[in-house]
Amino acid sequence: MTLTHFFQHLANAVYLGSLYALIAIGYTMVYGILRLINFAHGELLIVGAFIAYYGILIFHLPWWLSFIIAIALGALVGMSLERVAYRPLRERGAPRISLLVSAIGASFFLQNLGLVIIGGRHKSFYRPPFFAQTLQLGDVTVMNFLFILPIITIIILGIVFLLVYRSKTGMAMRALAKDYPTARLMGININRIIAYTFALGSALAAIGGIMYALRYPAIHPLAGVLPGLKCFIAAVVGGIGNVPGAVLGGFILGMLEIMGIAFFPHLAGYRDAIAFIVLIIILSFKPTGLLGEQVVEKV
Amino acid sequence: MLELKDVHVYYEGIHALKGISLKVEEASIVTLIGANGAGKSTTLKAICNMVPYEGTISLRGQDLRKIKTHEIVRLGMTMVPEGRRIFTNLNVMENLLLGAYARRESKKVEEDLEWVFSLFPRLKERHKQQGGTLSGGEQQMLALGRALMSKPKLLLMDEPSLGLAPLLVQEIFKMIETIHKEKVTILLIEQNAHMALKVADYGYVLETGTVAIEGPGKELVDSPKVKEAYLGREVEV
Numbered sequence: 192m193t194l195t196h197f198f199q200h201l202a203n204a205v206y207l208g209s210l211y212a213l214i215a216i217g218y219t220m221v222y223g224i225l226r227l228i229n230f231a232h233g234e235l236l237i238v239g240a241f242i243a244y245y246g247i248l249i250f251h252l253p254w255w256l257s258f259i260i261a262i263a264l265g266a267l268v269g270m271s272l273e274r275v276a277y278r279p280l281r282e283r284g285a286p287r288i289s290l291l292v293s294a295i296g297a298s299f300f301l302q303n304l305g306l307v308i309i310g311g312r313h314k315s316f317y318r319p320p321f322f323a324q325t326l327q328l329g330d331v332t333v334m335n336f337l338f339i340l341p342i343i344t345i346i347i348l349g350i351v352f353l354l355v356y357r358s359k360t361g362m363a364m365r366a367l368a369k370d371y372p373t374a375r376l377m378g379i380n381i382n383r384i385i386a387y388t389f390a391l392g393s394a395l396a397a398i399g400g401i402m403y404a405l406r407y408p409a410i411h412p413l414a415g416v417l418p419g420l421k422c423f424i425a426a427v428v429g430g431i432g433n434v435p436g437a438v439l440g441g442f443i444l445g446m447l448e449i450m451g452i453a454f455f456p457h458l459a460g461y462r463d464a465i466a467f468i469v470l471i472i473i474l475s476f477k478p479t480g481l482l483g484e485q486v487v488e489k490v
Numbered sequence: 491m492l493e494l495k496d497v498h499v500y501y502e503g504i505h506a507l508k509g510i511s512l513k514v515e516e517a518s519i520v521t522l523i524g525a526n527g528a529g530k531s532t533t534l535k536a537i538c539n540m541v542p543y544e545g546t547i548s549l550r551g552q553d554l555r556k557i558k559t560h561e562i563v564r565l566g567m568t569m570v571p572e573g574r575r576i577f578t579n580l581n582v583m584e585n586l587l588l589g590a591y592a593r594r595e596s597k598k599v600e601e602d603l604e605w606v607f608s609l610f611p612r613l614k615e616r617h618k619q620q621g622g623t624l625s626g627g628e629q630q631m632l633a634l635g636r637a638l639m640s641k642p643k644l645l646l647m648d649e650p651s652l653g654l655a656p657l658l659v660q661e662i663f664k665m666i667e668t669i670h671k672e673k674v675t676i677l678l679i680e681q682n683a684h685m686a687l688k689v690a691d692y693g694y695v696l697e698t699g700t701v702a703i704e705g706p707g708k709e710l711v712d713s714p715k716v717k718e719a720y721l722g723r724e725v726e727v
Contacts, residue, residue, distance in 0.1 A: 359591070366577045366588055372540060373575040378563035378592030378640070 195330040200453040202337045206406065208445025209344035214399035214422035215429065215437035216351060217392030223368040223432035224388050226287055230294040231272055232396055233419015234301035237412060239265040239397025240316065240404040241309065247317045254319040262397045269393020270386050272297055278382065305412025316408035340402050347398065348438060354391065355434055364388055368432065421448075421466045428473050430480030439481055444469060491516045491644060491675055492537070492567070497545035499532050506532045507543070508699040514644070514677050519670055521678045521686040521707065524696030530679045531572055533696070534648050537677075538562055538569055549644070563592045566643035570650060572679075574633040578622030582613055585621050585632055589639030599639070606635040609668065627658040634665060644675045651682050663689055687711045 214236060221229045239261045246257030276297040280290050322336035355361040363384045366374045375381060403418055404410050421444060429440025448465050452458060473481065492514040499507040507529045514520045522530050536543040539559050547554045549565055557565065568589075577585050586606060590599045607614040610631045616624065624632060630650060637645060647666070651659040663685050670676055670689075680686035687693050690707035695716060703715055710716050 359587075362580065362584055362588060363591065365580055365584075369577050369579050370575055372559075373571055373577070374588075375540075375559040376538065376563065376569050376571060377588045377636075378560050379588075380560050 196453070198328075198331045199333060200449055202331070202333050204446045204449035204453075205341045205442075206337045206445075207449055208442035209341045209348075210399055210402045210406070210441075211418075211422050211425045211445045212438040212441030213344055213347065213395045213402070214418065215425040215441040216348075216434055217396045217399075218423050218426040219429070219431055219434060219437035220355075220364070220388050220392050222426070223434075224364060224385060225277065225281070225290070227277065227290045227294060228423065229272075229392070230291075230419075230423075231276070231297040231301055232392070232423070233415035233417075234298055234305075235265060235269055235272075235393050235396040235415070236400030236403060236418060237305065237410065237415035238268050238301070239400035240410050240414075241305070241314075241412075242397070243401050243404070244314060244316055244410065254317065254321075258401055261401060262394050265397025265400070266390040266394040269389040269396070272393075273386060273389040278385075302412055302416070309412055311411055311413070313409040313411045316404040316410050318405055318408060322405055336402075336405050340405070344402075347395070351391070351395070352434070360384065360387055417463060421463075424466045424470045427480055428470055430483030433480070433482045436480055436482035443481075491550055492677065493546075493548050494533070494537070495546045495548075497533070497536055497543050497547060499529075499536050499541055499543045501532055501541055506699055507536065509545070510696075510699070510701055512694050512701065512704070514675060515692070517673055517675055518691040519666070519676045519678060519689055519707075521680055521690035521693045522696060523680055523683040523686055523693060524702075526681070527698070528696040529699040530696055531648055532699075534569060534646050534677075534679060537567075537646060563640050563642075566641075567646065568637045568640045568642035568644075569646040570633050570637045570648060572648035572652065574626075574629045576621045576624075576629050576632050576636065578620065581618055581620055582624070582632060583617040585636050586613070586617075586639050589636035590641075592640060598641070602639055602641060606638050609638070609665065610635050627654055627661070630654060630658070630662060631665075634662075634669075638669065642674060644677065645669065647676065647678045649679055649681060651680065651685070659685065683716070684711065687716075 214232070217232050218229060221227060242264050243257050243261035246252045246260055247254055252260070276293045277290055280293055322334065322339065324335045325332050326335055326338065355364060363374065363379045366377065366379065367381060367384055371381060400415065422441065425440035425444045426437045427440070428443060429436030429438070444466050447469055448462060451465050452462055477483065494510055494512050497507055497510045510529070510533060522533060524530050532541065535541045537547055537554070539554060539557060539562065549567060577588065580588070586603060590602065593599055612628055613632060613635055616628070621629065621632060634650065650662050654662065659682065666676060666678065667689055678686055678690065687707045687710045693705065693707045693710045694701050695703040695710070703710065703713065705713070
């Protein structure tokens with residue numbers, strides 16, 4: 192492999208890694224608060240991508256406005272999902288396994304609703320010229336978005352970290368992750384904070400979905416399944432419930448997926464298996480994930 | 491200030507409270523003592539609407555039935571839960587700020603933070619430390635400090651001395667008196683009956699979900715009935 196190729200692959204890897212990181216945060220935040228794997232998270236990616244797609248196609252919105260609307264509506268869809276599929280169970284004190292089944296049901300429902308409304312044919316996602324332009328850096332030729340989007344991602348990650356670790360709401364989220372009844376005693380409205388968490392996670396999913404569609408522009412209602420699953424794995428690899436862990440897991444998975452194929456091109460067919468192999472290896476050595484919580488507690 | 495009238499609680503199939511009536515007068519310390527399972531914690535949970543109950547509970551004449559648990563702190567009533575329940579994953583400072591979560595006036599919150607730090611200098615020293623790394627006594631102080639950050643008019647305390655060394659227990663009781671001097675009304679639940687009755691203006695002895703004996707703290711301390719009821723426990727301890 193030439194150095195040029197290497198950098199091209201690296202750009203791809205950083206891109207995919209940051210994409211995975213964004214999506215994995217949604218899984219990990221929801222898990223941290225509800226102890227629930229939101230299996231419908233992958234569908235939220237595609238919801239975001241399709242809203243952006245139709246915003247441009249049908250409503251002729253400028254691409255950036257369409258993207259912003261898609262992110263906002265994506266957050267709304269995520270909040271509604273929690274309202275309809277999880278909150279009723281939670282408030283009746285249903286066991287966690289029921290919520291999990293509800294999550295799987297919501298995932299299938301959204302997939303099939305998409306198939307009914309949109310159909311299963313692949314749609315070609317619009318790539319704004321701003322993103323599609325190529326950039327020549329020495330011998331390396333890459334499309335703009337491979338550079339722009341990791342930068343956007345890093346900015347978004349920074350905002351998310353500020354929100355979670357510096358804001359009052361973030362503090363409430365972390366308190367909730369530990370202890371519901373006591374959080375209530377502090378005056379925290381649990382339903383509201385959970386709704387915020389879903390809004391944030393789903394907005395990130397919508398951003399991730401749009402980024403995914405920019406990279407792999409053929410979108411269809413089932414396109415969210417595999418990236419969704421991989422990002423779930425990324426969250427587990429990093430230590431589910433841990434936000435920095437999700438970022439780490441996302442980058443590791445994205446890097447390995449691209450670089451693994453780059454160095455061993457004949458394994459290209461196994462590309463999607465890499466995430467699972469990484470998961471198995473890491474969990475056999477560190478069952479709580481890389482940054483999994485093992486708080487030292489004195490009683 | 492706080493009044494319970496004929497409160498019944500059925501909790502996980504058990505008739506845990508069988509018609510409890512009690513009053514907490516403004517600016518007093520009232521204690522609720524009794525053996526394990528007498529219904530002390532359940533009473534507090536009913537007050538905070540954490541368990542369903544029958545009967546009426548009112549704070550300054552306002553019926554609390556419709557008030558959700560998370561709204562209670564805004565009425566000036568704060569609970570220090572049993573077992574401290576500090577947020578072990580947050581640092582000391584964040585724990586304290588969560589106590590003031592429901593408050594809007596950030597200036598006053600800062601003043602109160604200084605006040606809490608002056609009461610518990612240890613917490614100031616350790617304000618960046620994770621809650622889970624504190625010792626048991628420090629955690630209890632954090633739980634107390636966190637509750638004070640809500641600027642309560644009425645403080646409900648569930649077994650603050652539980653699991654603490656005798657010296658720390660004394661410190662906690664001294665703190666309770668200090669807090670009381672700031673015009674905070676206190677409802678104190680204790681297994682450590684002797685110490686609780688000594689600081690209390692009024693006491694209630696619970697037995698299997700009913701009020702068995704009540705009276706001014708000083709009287710109860712010397713009451714033969716209370717002594718009798720607690721003799722077994724004293725030996726046990």
